[in-house]
Amino acid sequence: MADLDTFRSETRSWLEANCPAEMRTPPKSAFDVAWGGRKAEWASPEQKQWLDVMAEKGFTVPTWPKDCGGAGLSKAEAKVLKQEMRALGCRPPLMSFGITMLGPVVLEYGTDEQKRKFLPPIARGDIRWCQGYSEPGAGSDLASLQCKAERDGDDYVVNGQKVWTSEAHLSDWIFCLVRTNSDASKHDGISFLLIDMDDPGVEATPIELISGASMFCQTFFDNVRVPVNHRIGAENAGWTIAKKLLQHEREMLSDPGGSGSPTGARKRGTLADDARLSLGASEGPLPDTALRERIARLELDTLCYKATLTRSADGAKAGRGVGPETSMFKLYMSELNKRKSDLRVRIRGANGLGWTGEGFARDDLAATREWLNSKAESIAGGTSEIQRNIIAKRVLGLPD
């Protein structure tokens, strides 16, 4: 423990010396946290500076080994780092699918060469990754995917289409599930490939969402050549890796305040604050008792949910890893976030009905867009129905 105390005080002084003042204020929008990549647009010079010093220390991916761009910290040390960052109000230096999804499976399944090639650029924020799983015909039934990779010498030749690829237009590389054997059963013919989106034949076109944003794309592959050594794991053994990655994704999506939650990046007032403003009730019990009850219900559910995360973390400390119970977190968190976003609009009444322009405050407009965006929570990363299927089968052992 003495070591941990030393680590804590060293880390604190280092953060104090190195975190620019601008990076110690709460992010105002999702753009205030860096996602990196070749096409990155920096919100400020300090944002870039903060990323660079953190990356140099290995603190963007603190628990990864040093030769993979990390700091080789133990879980306990990483927790201390997180606590100290929170204490000083430091923004996360970098968020990305590389960190939360791809990295962990490359560490588990990649060769040493692949680790050294792909992980350090993720840690530095040089390369931004997107996820090429879903296809027009393969969503919940992901294993029925058709995007094809045929062997040609030391390369695969990839042809097909992915869809709903989040931020593909801002990304540099894509991790893809492709079919390498059409004769095998659907789970047994899939491989996990890493593809450079600058390669000839790759094209990503944005799709407009109900919220007006265009955060995801259709991604096309037309005779794209991918070296065989960009395959993670054995040929046709990609499904296991794919599922493992989904567990990491669901874990990320169940972290309140994590990058997966639309409201997570932005610090906002409480629902009760919003209600006071909207109702013009400066003190005492909220006069709209139905609203008050809804707020209390949501706050209590959130408290119970957080208690469950804490319990799970305490369990992990005692040696339990990431398992199918992440489906429970994903399921509950999605529904909670949807309810919260819904309530923010409901509280606002007429002020929550704006789309653009005059007559609406920025914050109110944002609440409306967030409400629409929040609908994705129970769809992306496996729908709520699919999470229920997984819980029923893997956790409760109910028969097929």
Added chain:
Amino acid sequence: MSLILSEEQELLRDTARDFVQEHLSVKAFRAIRDQDVADGFDRKIWAELCELGWAGIPFSEEVGGAGLGFAELGVVLEELGRTLAPTPLLATVALGGTAVALAGNETQQKEILTAVCAGERLLALAFQETPRFNPEVVETRAETAADGYTLTGEKRLVVDGHVADTLVVTARSADGSVGLFLVDAGAAGLSVERTRMVDSRNAANVRFDGTPAQALGDPTASAAVVDEVLDRAMIALSAEMLGGIQESFERTLQYLKDRDQFGVKIGTFQALKHRAADWFCEVELARSIVLMALRGVDDAAPNLPQLASAAKARTSDVYIQSGEEGVQLFGGIGMTDEEDIGLYLKRARVTELWLGDGDYHRHRFATLEGY
């Protein structure tokens, strides 16, 4: 304190589980019910529980207790909740005993708690006056008398009031303050009417008519103590409810795996799978908040009232949901007295409404949080 059980707590759970399965099974509960045992519980088994030290779990070693906490008390209550075991543990230890431990002076603590730990005295906490839980209504009056006080008023839903040797009673003094008072079972002007509730447990309607009483500690200083006692009572009750929730869920889940219809197990139907999955989430959330609240007592959490309401709101909602889902998914047999699942629904109803249901606690939580 960690939200998972320590090794010692796991050991306690295993011991408790073994004991409860052997001596306090649902079958044993049915026997007490069917014979209409006047006490509503088995005194021989209670004596054995006290010998195991359960009655003294949260009390100090000076009074013969184990010097442990609510975390441990909760472990045992959960096991008792699993089999619907009727014992005085909740009323005597978690409610009455806690009141004495928090509000009593040294002499009272020594005398009463020593007897409780030894299994020689049963307690009950008499606080409720209105049909729905509303602890702010205290019309029972405490008047000063030659050597102590006299109480006048009525209480209802006094769980285990019919067997209590000492009643711990909330009453209002002439200056308007609410305090705690002790009344002996045989006291003059005291009438105790045993009631049989829907869950086959007993509570009493209690009338005080100039009944002699002793103040528990300083009656004018104990208004806040009443709230503290009730917070702990809610948390302890939630722990018992958690056991019933877990058990009714597991029994139903097993039924989904056993029962055939349309040539397949009913657990293959997706409509039922999804209900089970949602129910599972609720059970897990209930467990987390109960563990957090139990530990909140031991760690003197500053937001203990909020944790108490969070735990009781959750377990109230989830237990009644568990009872209802259980009966529904068992189908016709779920409606029969022979099948145990209905017993859980009945216990759920009583524990839900006792000490405040979900609606009450959401309202209280909002008030505590300042909105």
